Amino acid sequence: MARDDNTILSALKPLCTRSAVTAAATKSTRAPSLAIYNAIRNTGYTFRYVSTESPSYKMIKTETQGRVAIITLDRPKALNALCSELFHEINDALAKFDNDGAIGAVVLTGSERAFAAGADIKEMKDTEFINNYKSNFLGHWVEQISKMRKPILAAVNGYALGGGCELAMMCDIIYAGEKAVFGQPEISLGTIPGAGGTQRLTRAVGKSKAMEMILTGSVNLDAHEAKSLGLVSSVFPPEKLVEETIKTAARIASKGAVAVQMAKEAVNHAYELNLASGLHFERRLFQATFATKDQKEGMSAFAEKRKPTFTHE
Numbered sequence: 177m178a179r180d181d182n183t184i185l186s187a188l189k190p191l192c193t194r195s196a197v198t199a200a201a202t203k204s205t206r207a208p209s210l211a212i213y214n215a216i217r218n219t220g221y222t223f224r225y226v227s228t229e230s231p232s233y234k235m236i237k238t239e240t241q242g243r244v245a246i247i248t249l250d251r252p253k254a255l256n257a258l259c260s261e262l263f264h265e266i267n268d269a270l271a272k273f274d275n276d277g278a279i280g281a282v283v284l285t286g287s288e289r290a291f292a293a294g295a296d297i298k299e300m301k302d303t304e305f306i307n308n309y310k311s312n313f314l315g316h317w318v319e320q321i322s323k324m325r326k327p328i329l330a331a332v333n334g335y336a337l338g339g340g341c342e343l344a345m346m347c348d349i350i351y352a353g354e355k356a357v358f359g360q361p362e363i364s365l366g367t368i369p370g371a372g373g374t375q376r377l378t379r380a381v382g383k384s385k386a387m388e389m390i391l392t393g394s395v396n397l398d399a400h401e402a403k404s405l406g407l408v409s410s411v412f413p414p415e416k417l418v419e420e421t422i423k424t425a426a427r428i429a430s431k432g433a434v435a436v437q438m439a440k441e442a443v444n445h446a447y448e449l450n451l452a453s454g455l456h457f458e459r460r461l462f463q464a465t466f467a468t469k470d471q472k473e474g475m476s477a478f479a480e481k482r483k484p485t486f487t488h489e
């Protein structure tokens with residue numbers, strides 16, 4: 177066992193409670209190994225690793241739970257309005273987790289009051305077209321998220337308006353708390369959605385509803401409407417939302433990482449390719465999974481009536 181793991185174990189002992197173990201691994205410079213995570217999980221405890229590696233983040237909090245990373249937007253006074261610095265931090269954390277082999281899925285969430293109330297209106301109100309064009313304003317929002325190979329699950333409580341709704345829609349799965357509100361109010365500010373709202377919302381809820389929301393700026397979706405239209409896949413009580421989202425993320429992260437990434441890539445191509453090209457792409461990826469150890473393990477485990485142990489290779 178590595179030295180960091182021993183540090184974590186000794187930090188854990190005094191922190192044990194009946195239902196949960198929270199490790200503030202102050203001396204560790206990395207997430208705990210799979211071995212230590214499994215050892216603790218076998219005791220029936222929940223393992224939650226709160227990284228102290230990210231004190232430089234001012235507007236988000238990051239933590240890991242097993243193979244799941246959780247990014248929490250933390251700009252409460254502005255209802256998580258997405259200013260440049262906040263987005264920079266989100267992108268930075270996403271890039272780190274995407275490159276971390278110990279992480280299999282990411283959960284993105286906000287507070288119970290707001291997932292995010294949109295782009296920061298005060299920050300952008302005096303900017304000019306020429307500078308926005310030259311700097312490709314908002315371009316950096318989508319760059320990192322669209323590059324992410326690991327699944328991202330949005331846990332949306334409260335307001336998801338404008339850029340907040342768009343941020344949720346950039347994720348792969350959206351779960352909502354019962355009081356979530358989805359809307360695209362940009363038209364009331366004299367502008368239009370600029371981070372995918374006109375495209376992703378239309379694909380998710382259909383043209384008529386998307387037009388109604390975007391053109392009025394005031395027709396919003398509550399959580400149950402969003403679910404019935406297919407924008408979100410499940411609705412939970414607000415206080416259970418993050419926990420339930422982490423459970424699904426953990427289920428995804430327990431699968432072979434290569435197959436998960438290929439499946440995500442194939443589903444995303446359903447948006448971009450015609451059916452024949454999409455089916456062709458999917459079949460090639462399916463065939464490619466037979467070059468992985470996880471496929472051999474998964475199918476052997478089925479035939480041998482046992483649980484698979486994926487190594488993500």
Ligand code: CAA
Pocket residue numbers: 253254255257258293294295296297298299314335337338339340342361362365368369370371373
């Ligand atoms: N930008 C900057 N600040 C914001 C903000 C935003 N998008 N949303 C909320 N805030 C700030 C408020 O200004 C307020 O700050 P102060 O206390 O300093 O005044 C604080 O957050 C709390 O907000 P409210 O007092 O307004 O809270 P409320 O409960 O009365 O209303 C709300 C909540 C309905 C979400 C309301 O804040 C609101 O309408 N916000 C703006 C929503 C919006 O228009 N979003 C779209 C932005 S444009 C965009 O996102 C473009 C894009 O496509 C990327």
